Amino acid sequence: MLLATLIHRASLPCPHVGPDQAARLLEQYYGLAGTLQSLGSQQDLNYKVDSSRGRFVLKICRGDYAAVELQAQHAALNTLQGVRVPKVIKALNGEELLTVSLDGQTLHLRLLDYIDGQPLTHLPHLGRDVIAGFGDLCGRMSRALASFTHPGLDRTLQWDPRHALDLIIHLLGTLENLPHRTALEQVAAQVETHLRPLADRLPWQAVHMDITDDNVVWQRDAQRHWQVEGVIDFGDLVHTWRIADLSVTCAALLHHADGDPFAILPAIQACHAVTPLQHEELQALWPLIVARAAVLVLSSEQQQRLDPDNTYLLKNAEHEWEIFHVASSVPFELMEAAILGCVGHAPAPIASQGFAPLLPGLVGREFALIDLGVLSPHFEAGNWEEPGIDRRLLDEAAKVHGLAASRYGQYRLSRTRPDCAVEPDTFPLHVELHLPHGTVLEVPFAGTLHQDAEGLVSVQGVESSLRLWGVKTVLKPGALLVEGQVLGEVQAPLTVQLCRVDLTPPLFCTPSRAQAWEVLCPSPATLLGLACDAEPELDPEALLARRDASFARSQKHYYVDPPRIERGWRNHLIDMQGRSYLDMLNNVAVLGHGHPRMAAVAARQWSLLNTNSRFHYAAIAEFSERLLALAPDSMDRVFLVNSGTEANDLAIRLAWAYSGGRDMLSVLEAYHGWSVAADAVSTSIADNPQALSSRPDWVHPVTAPNTYRGAFRGQDSAPDYVRSVEHNLAKIAANKRQLAGFICEPVYGNAGGISLPPGYLQQVYGLVRAQGGVCIADEVQVGYGRMGHFFWGFEEQGVVPDIITMAKGMGNGQPLGAVITRREIAEALEAEGYFFSSSGGSPVSCRIGLAVLDVMEEEKLWENAQVVGGHFKARLEALIDRYPLVGAVHGSGFYLGLELVRDRHTLEPATEETTLLCDRLRELGVFMQPTGDYLNILKIKPPMVTSKRSVDFFVDMLSKVLDEHL
Template identity: 30%
Template sequence: MILSENYIKELICKYYNLDVSAEQTTGYEDQNFLLHDKQGNRFICKVNAGLPHSFFLDAQLKVMQHLSGTPVGGVIQQVIYNTAGDALTTILENGEQLYIRVLSYLGGTCIGDLLFPQPEIFDSLGATLGQMDKQLAGFIHPAAYRFTEWDLANVLNSRENLKHIRDHEKRTMVSYFLLQYEMEVVPVLSSLRKAVIHNDANDYNVLVNDNRVTGIIDFGDMVESYLINNVAVACTYAMFRQFDPLVIAVQLVKSYHEEYPLKQEELSVLYYLIAARLCKSVTTSAMQRSKSDNKHHFISEMQAWMLLYQLIKINPLMAADRFYQCCGYGSAFQTDDDYAGLKQERSRYIGANLSISYKKPLKIVRGALQYLYDDQGNTYIDCVNNVSHAGHCHPSVVMAMQRQLAKLNTNTRYLHDSLIEYGKMITSTLPSKLKVCYFTNSGSEANDLAIRISRFFTGQKDVIVLDHAYHGTSTVAMELSPYKFDGPGGAGQQSYIHKGMNPDLYRGNYRYDDENAGKKYAESIASTIDSLAEKGTGIAAFICETLLGVGGQIPLPEGYLKEVYQLVRNAGGLCIADEVQVGFGRVGEKFWGFELQDVEPDIVVLGKPIGNGHPLAAVVVTEEIAKAFNNGMEYFNTYGGNPVSMETGIAVMRVIQEEKLQQRALETGNYLLEKLKDLMKRHKIIGDVRGKGLFVGVELIKDRNTLSPAVPEINEIVEQMKDRGFLISTDGPLHNVLKIKPPMLFNIENAISFVSHLDEVLTGYY
């Protein structure tokens, strides 16, 4: 029922004996009216229609009455009683129950209406909330013990509305934070204090004047819940539109704590509770948008999204440390800054030939999509971990693993639906002749198996690889990898392994300006095959990454694989595409790297991104090859193809498809390559920028004529970028190529920031 201003005026006169004018104002669930009497006094009239009972309205009035005589009474609306002395007026109008409340008017401006809220406001807000919660510590009302979707204790119900968020990136971020609430907050809820709380100190429920709080209004979301939730809600809205939102949250928390001390365990989850409130806000807005165009439902939506993007860049440990210290607790960080003790223990129990990245090692303790957090509160944009293809701790992948691990994990000697389902998913993306899957635990193991299969199928042992290639760390994979066997401690080239020329268009024999470079590089393979034929030796296989990784982040010359594959097949060998670092949409234009060359391999090897960090890999072959390999010797892998791995792989594939990560790689990768090429025009140290999608290499040199590698300069640059919050590494035969292969959630904003910082770091080099 919509009530007119004239009708409200009549009701107020009849039941409150007040001669007023009435002006309708905005409201969420209530119909609100601003009243003016002839003496210049103002009141707020709130009307609810059709409620099944008035218990909760009574609770709101009781809490205001309870606070009216306390030190915070001046910032709480006073209850105006009707002529019968009642705080709540109930009337029946056209068969519908109306509930009327009249409250005093509080002066001031909503924080949300201030263009630039001053920091002092949040000192005042923290202190006021602390005082209010202190006064409410003993308040009890049965109606406050209720279910409300806006109680953060129920925030996981927001998952039901995730489907209404159409933007894939935003939906994933919200899902990530809800997962973190489940993992970090839910286990400690039993240790948190409970109380009746206001629960909605948002920027339109707090009034200020001269940087002081003059009013906290609207107890419509009041509930008995965890005390720290009240602080979290206030912090959330205080952080809106702030360049450094954590600074503002710390101010509010400090002032609150001075009035009503918070416990350390409450502060430990505050970061996640702030994120939870934002998740609740944006999922509700998305749901409401699907039903209504009421602007009141979306009043904070844009600011909530902006803050979520800011929040995910804040290391949760940094937030906890700031909250602890402002309240007088100890630091959340370790004191062993150089990790001397940890490194000593590592050297004692871990092989010394497992190296650690960076001069000052990082101890990474958490991952969040394209971000990594260390134990000192720093946040890094991960620009190199292509293993976490769908992003660190992607909620869909994590939950798929959790569900299956809680149900069953065993070997593949039993029937299991997900093994078949995943085999279908993988092969559906490949050429039709590639139909049979063998699952393993790593790319090394998969390459090992691929060579074993090719040797059995062809009856030959010799394999052709590319110079500087890397195919893994098993014994066979090491034999395939010049990067290893020609390097320090390497065993040297085996007689049955043959190196083809690295098809490098920047510093190789044939370069960018040679339109026939692909064919010319293929001639080195032809030469090897001819040489073997003269000795009466055939070949088992040619194996090649479809973009060269360790070889220098090099896209293959146009037509190269088409020429090579034909040569190999004519010689009776099999063509193996190593997609371990390349596949699953990373190159943007195509789903698989070999598609860029318009070829169809006989065997495809998959790894790294296939499980998003979970140990999973695969070999996919033709039916003909699989039939021949079924020679009586069983192929069995204890963990390869286990149910957890299969559900993980299925989840990763669904994320790639549903979140359109291939398109993300294309758009972001093209932008990144364009901007890096712009840098090359300004910085002579950049000799070449190359890649496809989010598989990018930047070759650094000292001189554009001699192409002498910029070493050790590149190592200094990597360290400086790390100090600025960007993790990259080096690669290439001369160790002078910046390797940039981030998780696929790496976005345009990340690319802009990365290029901007790299621009600054490169200034002064050559």
């Protein structure tokens, strides 16, 4: 009888009621007229109604449904608190539920108010906060319905997981030509095995049973974060297992998981925090999720055959199959361990004590435990990318020490994957030992012998399975083994893995799955008699707390929860779990990270001498000469300092000394440094929110010549912007004050590399010099070859400044800055005393500076900036036609800016979207940060070794995020 009822309910098609008919029903029974729009449904009809009295939802279902079930829904809606739900609108006769006849159909009519917002079904990706929001809502709904009762809850519903297996088995038997039939049959068997022992211990209550991406309504807040507005569609309300609600939610979330079932864990944590779940419920959760996935695809297949013209069904079918494939992609045991672990329930570990030694002849012998981790001293200059590097290191160690082994659970640097959107499988669930051939192995626990064609030899015990590679055994498969029996001999490097019976674990797993896999595949240290476990890493949260407790708060770090970065190579940074991040914002490391030449040069000079620049040594002369060779012919003097801030501060002092005045012109929205003088001429409110109100009276900001969003736009706007300069110069002259100079980035770096309007600097430099001032080109960010087509930014404007300041990439990360100018300007400072920098121009800094120039030339990095940078800009510009959010692409070479706007006419900055985009890019393996006064520009300034492959990866990931509808 139960199965017959399920089959009948599952096979009912939608009522046949067109929009015109629905409009007549609405007017006849509710006195409402308006515009109707179909919302789509599987077995019911839902119409959105826009009327003069407001917005509503007209719900039409078949008369086959018992009225008491619909009355239960109304009762729940009328009593729920703490969760926003639709209100029931009474008909003209005062009833909440109407039963009518139409064209021979018996129909139930209901009218509910409409909750503004939108479901998130269409979003390919949901962030962690949104996933947790679904779980939190689940917990709150469960708590709100905990004491709700109604006769209409005792119903037979196809979505009730208590009946899932019966329904799956029936549909498998009746649906012909079913896709993935074998996988569905296997899933059904696994669900039964895992769920049956738990079913009688699961608590019951009223549950919504459909808190999904279709039925939760969301709206964005001011920061563009999604917030829950309410829950709709109580059509599946039923009295069943409490955990069923969360299982339905988690199954729906798998559609947004990018193929990773672990993405649902934040929802489980959030639900558990509101409504603590029993251990048995947590154990049953994954089998219920998988069962739900199977019921979804089977019901959809059946419904499509009954109602082939239902576009709602067709559109959802692809999502439902995706849910099933993700749900069936991992072992049940793994997800149980992950679910239990994420809420602090300790999963039952497998037995690992009391084993006999696997290698009795080596008990007490000392092994060389080889460091293969991220910080290993064995790795340098990218050698970890060489195939087989780990095994070669173990081999070399074994030749020296006789015995060598890897560490269980030590994240392997060799398995990092540059330019990859998913985390690499760096966590070893095994130990590799290099031993003398012929070393004898003995059975550590009783079991059965298994072998396969891939060289795997395994001992299957009652609870545990020992998996071995590199073993020669004369025993036959299926042999019953006793503890202490000779198993075989080592014939190759020995790989040892311990795991639960009936599992086929990987040798490596991803960091996010490591905690769960460790439960199922614990360290084999006990049976090896070897302390081979990885040393515990510092807790990243505790380390960050230590930083925050001791490091001044004004010194910010990227990201709220930054990964710990301790290694880099070329244009990638690597965290402690071996994940490589594409570095798209590090304009300091022009040669890339970990460059062997830099390491060698620095080490060599440190071993010789490092002192202050008042001593006489060759490097300072050689480096100064090299810098002057790169500068305009008119310049013949160099000052060496430690940073761009110091360079700009010194440039201002030089302007003061040479001109005899103090007044400086600077450009709005610019940043020049943090010292008193450099900060005074900095006007970027992104770096200092008080910048515009805290300028000293000797600083005169002029209008930012921003050709994209400035007061005047386009390439012919130079005269308009020059008027601001003329106005300020006139004001200075009227007050009888001497102008000191004008400081400006010749390419607008802080705004993402925007070129100044043609002719702007020519006109401004002429006006400034006419009043006795000097012209300072701040090349700290944009100079030194980064722009590709020009070595210096001022070359684009066809001018020669009086003073050039530079830093950033000069030392590839070594503190190094410079000021280049003419003799008469340099010597003007002597009247005020000597200039001295203790470590500016030190021997180490100069040797590194020389090496940077050598490598840039030898590796043709300037040419790379032109060629790959040109490809980069072209790919970014192609995004403008695809995405309305992309407003413009600025800059050139490896100094680019992608400006995001909400409207291309008003240029409303997409500030919040830019923040979300950067956070999502980090999840996909890219480091990127916003810039500009509105923080709506991606400031793209990677190391100059960046390859075309990395560029394409970045743009592909950027497109992926934009496709996800921020």
